[in-house]
Amino acid sequence: MQEITPAELAALDDAFILDVREPHELEQARLEGATHIPLGELVARIDEVPRDTTVYTLCHVGGRSAQATVYLESLGVDAVNVSGGILEWYRQGLPITLGGAE
Template identity: 85%
Template sequence: MQEITPAEVEALDGPVILDVREPHELEQARIEGAIHIPLGELVARVDELPRDTTVYTLCHVGGRSAQATVYLESIGVDAVNISGGILEWYRQGLPVELGSTP
């Protein structure tokens, strides 16, 4: 499984970020433009993801997104886990939206 740091993802031009956290977690912090599919719904909703580009997976600290990455790789999606999740993203001072979802 490949991993990438939050800063490396943020430096990319238009990365596709898949957030696999639960809806209530998005109320605390989220990344603008990320695709939200909770891990428990990923198998049923995988067709919502692009197949022609790398998908960068994210959760709270990296465990669930690692599971998502392994699954996506197993079905042929180029997927990379964002190490440390949104917690590390926030710690590195990268942009997040805080508060309730729009």
């Protein structure tokens, strides 16, 4: 499984970020422009995930996004897990939206 740090991901232009956290987690913090599909809905909503670009998966600390990455890879998607999740993104001082709705 491929991984990327939040800082490495933040340096990319136009990256497709798939946030697999639950809706209530987005109320605390989210990345603007990320696509949100909770992990439990990923199989049913797989058609919303692009096949022609790298998909960077994100969750709170990296566990659920790792599961999503493995699943996407099994379907032939170029998927990369964001190590440390949104918590590490926040710790590194990268841009984040706190509170509010999606």
